[in-house]
Amino acid sequence: MRASTIHSEQGRFRITERDVSPPEISDTQLLVRVRATSLNRGELAGKVPEGQSKRFGNEAAGEVIAVGKNVREFQVGDRVMGRCEGGCAEQVAMDEHEAMHAPAHLDWTQAAAIPLVFTVAYDMLFWHRSVGSGDTILITGVPSGVGIASMQLAKAMGARVIGTSTRQEKLDALLSHGLDVPLLAAGPGFAQKVLESTGGKGVQLAINIVGGSLFEDCLASLAIGGRLAIVGHVDGTKSSQIDLASLHAKRLSVFGVSNKYRTPAERAELVRDMKKDALPFFREGGIVPLIHRVFNASDAQAAIELMQSNAHTGKIILTL
Numbered sequence: 001m002r003a004s005t006i007h008s009e010q011g012r013f014r015i016t017e018r019d020v021s022p023p024e025i026s027d028t029q030l031l032v033r034v035r036a037t038s039l040n041r042g043e044l045a046g047k048v049p050e051g052q053s054k055r056f057g058n059e060a061a062g063e064v065i066a067v068g069k070n071v072r073e074f075q076v077g078d079r080v081m082g083r084c085e086g087g088c089a090e091q092v093a094m095d096e097h098e099a100m101h102a103p104a105h106l107d108w109t110q111a112a113a114i115p116l117v118f119t120v121a122y123d124m125l126f127w128h129r130s131v132g133s134g135d136t137i138l139i140t141g142v143p144s145g146v147g148i149a150s151m152q153l154a155k156a157m158g159a160r161v162i163g164t165s166t167r168q169e170k171l172d173a174l175l176s177h178g179l180d181v182p183l184l185a186a187g188p189g190f191a192q193k194v195l196e197s198t199g200g201k202g203v204q205l206a207i208n209i210v211g212g213s214l215f216e217d218c219l220a221s222l223a224i225g226g227r228l229a230i231v232g233h234v235d236g237t238k239s240s241q242i243d244l245a246s247l248h249a250k251r252l253s254v255f256g257v258s259n260k261y262r263t264p265a266e267r268a269e270l271v272r273d274m275k276k277d278a279l280p281f282f283r284e285g286g287i288v289p290l291i292h293r294v295f296n297a298s299d300a301q302a303a304i305e306l307m308q309s310n311a312h313t314g315k316i317i318l319t320l
């Protein structure tokens with residue numbers, strides 16, 4: 001079968017297709033015929049060591065063609081989506097605890113856009129009990145994959161969304177998808193605008209996708225009892241000043257969201273709860289993943305270059 005690998009060399013990434021043996025599955029895995037996979041920025045910077053390569057694709061959607069003997073929830077023929085290793089391939093092994101039934105009305109490209117970014121969004125909004133109906137949240141870098149997923153899930157929950165970006169056209173594009181307050185922010189200094197847009201109260205949750213350069217503004221944007229979620233640091237800034245007086249007086253909380261160090265049991269619990277709490281929004285049509293562009297897997301190099309250009313708003317999908 002055909003599978004893709006990603007290779008890093010002098011800061012550039014190259015995708016290569018090659019013939020490999022079909023994967024063997026364990027007693028608790030599904031064998032999935034992949035129909036689509038999705039690009040994620042986390043697969044690039046820092047994740048592919050210089051001069052090395054790894055299997056490409058961290059999530060996939062497709063049909064189950066075989067199941068391990070201990071698999072109980074899925075059977076051959078089911079439409080599934082989930083996180084996996086090497087999802088840009090004709091077939092992939094997927095752990096049962098990572099798999100979800102794909103909503104029937106979504107096509108393969110839409111299903112492939114759900115598992116990673118919406119699991120992160122669910123982690124912040126539901127698992128950390130951060131948002132309720134009528135709350136206001138701030139998302140820095142809202143046009144990113146996690147940013148858009150967080151916006152869509154928060155809106156489905158009845159929240160109001162303030163989003164920042166360095167590009168006005170991206171903010172404009174998201175107005176019709178649920179963004180309430182667009183803030184053009186090329187760097188720090190937007191906290192006052194956030195406070196003005198909330199009548200001086202601040203937001204119940206700030207999601208910092210950008211990194212340390214925006215940490216102080218995110219903290220200053222919080223309402224009393226507010227929470228700050230740290231999702232990443234694409235700006236490369238991994239440290240910042242903390243206003244301890246504000247943290248103390250306003251009873252603020254800061255937490256990180258990362259699946260890297262979760263145990264298999266924790267990941268299984270997260271996905272199980274997401275199926276119960278968040279998937280109904282997709283099944284009932286409340287959320288439709290935003291797709292920027294679809295490529296054939298044979299054009300994966302062009303898809304990577306589009307992602308690195310930062311010209312997209314929404315997910316970049318590869319079909320097989």
